[in-house]
Amino acid sequence: xxxxxxxxxxxxxxxxxxxxxxxxxxxxxxxxxxxxxxxxxxxxxxxxxxxxxxxxxxxxxxxxxxxxxxxxxxxxxxxxxxxxxxxxxxxxxxxxxxxxxxxxxxxxxxxxx
Amino acid sequence: xxxxxxxxxxxxxxxxxxxxxxxxxxxxxxxxxxxxxxxxxxxxxxxxxxxxxxxxxxxxxxxxxxxxxxxxxxxxxxxxxxxxxxxxxxxxxxxxxxxxxxxxxxxx
Numbered sequence: 001x002x003x004x005x006x007x008x009x010x011x012x013x014x015x016x017x018x019x020x021x022x023x024x025x026x027x028x029x030x031x032x033x034x035x036x037x038x039x040x041x042x043x044x045x046x047x048x049x050x051x052x053x054x055x056x057x058x059x060x061x062x063x064x065x066x067x068x069x070x071x072x073x074x075x076x077x078x079x080x081x082x083x084x085x086x087x088x089x090x091x092x093x094x095x096x097x098x099x100x101x102x103x104x105x106x107x108x109x110x111x112x113x
Numbered sequence: 114x115x116x117x118x119x120x121x122x123x124x125x126x127x128x129x130x131x132x133x134x135x136x137x138x139x140x141x142x143x144x145x146x147x148x149x150x151x152x153x154x155x156x157x158x159x160x161x162x163x164x165x166x167x168x169x170x171x172x173x174x175x176x177x178x179x180x181x182x183x184x185x186x187x188x189x190x191x192x193x194x195x196x197x198x199x200x201x202x203x204x205x206x207x208x209x210x211x212x213x214x215x216x217x218x219x220x221x
Binding site: 035044045046047050059060061062095100101103104105106 | 157160169170
């Protein structure tokens, strides 16, 4: 069955960096556009970034101001999110999402000193 | 950026009642690329509707989506106990994609 498993979350200090990964299985990853979406504790959903199936088209939320970079490796069935200059307000569960319908269980990122 | 407004923060209804959730966009949603999600506590969201009115695989037919342009509606014809949750609308027609702030459907 379709599975998306995020990893790479954890506790980081403000100004630090993290790289999130999402391992996909159970479907043809290279056919799917993918996104990262996050949810701060007790808050709503926030879309962060989109990457097309080939990786040729990428979009970002304006609020990220160039701090985050999405990428994928279709040979490894993996999606990534490089997060730099992290802020306290980036604390959230980060979800990997395939074609709107397939969601991972999320990885928690906590930014705190 | 398209701002999505879900005007009702909380809907208090009883099982068996009809739920009508609204989502208004600040500008027209391209190609009616509007989705609805359901989220229960501690779980990832689940896609219910995409393309404004198409039910995702496995979604019961008591869920229906309607609308176009800037006004969209999710209707749950008869609430089942498992339908009490938070619902989000989401536009993916133009970048940046955006979400509404959510509507909580709670048991009255």
